[in-house]
Amino acid sequence: QLVLTQSPSASASLGASVKLTCTLSSGHSTYAIAWHQQQPEMGPRYLMKLNSDGSHTKGDGIPDRFSGSSSGPERYLTISSLQSEDEADYYCQTWDTGINNVFGAGTKVTVL
Amino acid sequence: EVQLLESGGVLVQPGGSLRLSCAASGFTFSSYAMSWVRQAPGKGLEWVSGITGSGGSTYYADSVRGRSTISRDNSKNTLYLQMHSLRAEDTAVYYCAKYGSGGYHPDYWGQGTLVTVSS
Numbered sequence: 001q002l003v004l005t006q007s008p009s010a011s012a013s014l015g016a017s018v019k020l021t022c023t024l025s026s027g028h029s030t031y032a033i034a035w036h037q038q039q040p041e042m043g044p045r046y047l048m049k050l051n052s053d054g055s056h057t058k059g060d061g062i063p064d065r066f067s068g069s070s071s072g073p074e075r076y077l078t079i080s081s082l083q084s085e086d087e088a089d090y091y092c093q094t095w096d097t098g099i100n101n102v103f104g105a106g107t108k109v110t111v112l
Numbered sequence: 113e114v115q116l117l118e119s120g121g122v123l124v125q126p127g128g129s130l131r132l133s134c135a136a137s138g139f140t141f142s143s144y145a146m147s148w149v150r151q152a153p154g155k156g157l158e159w160v161s162g163i164t165g166s167g168g169s170t171y172y173a174d175s176v177r178g179r180s181t182i183s184r185d186n187s188k189n190t191l192y193l194q195m196h197s198l199r200a201e202d203t204a205v206y207y208c209a210k211y212g213s214g215g216y217h218p219d220y221w222g223q224g225t226l227v228t229v230s231s
Binding site: 045046089 | 145147156157158159162169171207209212214215216218219222223224
């Protein structure tokens with residue numbers, strides 16, 4: 001069964017960096033994923049598609065501060081130079097046969 | 113500019129029915145698969161259903177399969193979700209999302225429409 005696992009929360013100081021992890025379930029380590037951001041009381045926003053080799057394609061207008069990387073079944077989102085508006089929930093998402101999508105439970109990022 | 117505007121969210125009684133709509137603009141609607149994703153109050157995102165650009169193939173989450181129908185009218189650039197036998201656990205904000213061209217991941221999202229199932 002295709003499952004994405006995320007830590008519930010992460011925090012870092014203003015101007016620092018934070019690295020979020022999304023882990024693919026066994027047997028699915030080559031899957032690409034996407035990262036989405038949801039600021040408080042807003043709809044989600046697409047950040048990037050991240051491939052198993054670490055290559056990634058960002059959405060329109062996504063700052064360079066957001067980057068992605070991969071290692072085995074793990075997919076990472078790194079936010080550098082944290083700003084107050086980066087305080088949000090971050091979801092990873094992937095897809096299986098056809099259009100069957102799976103979302104991780106989300107990571108809440110707090111900017112200290 | 114891509115825009116997705118959902119409508120149709122209502123307060124409905126358990127066992128009732130509704131139809132959500134999503135008006136799309138700013139891209140060639142028929143060329144892209146689309147989806148509905150929902151978010152219950154205080155919870156995470158849950159994929160509900162997806163449809164290919166032609167409308168020829170549809171997909172559903174187990175939680176709504178048999179109670180929901182996704183469809184699209186490419187002449188009107190509009191996506192629909194018909195739901196019946198609604199339950200309290202269907203209460204959520206429903207988002208319309210456009211899939212990207214490099215895989216079945218949303219690359220644009222609407223602002224959502226609230227569905228409340230309650231007596």
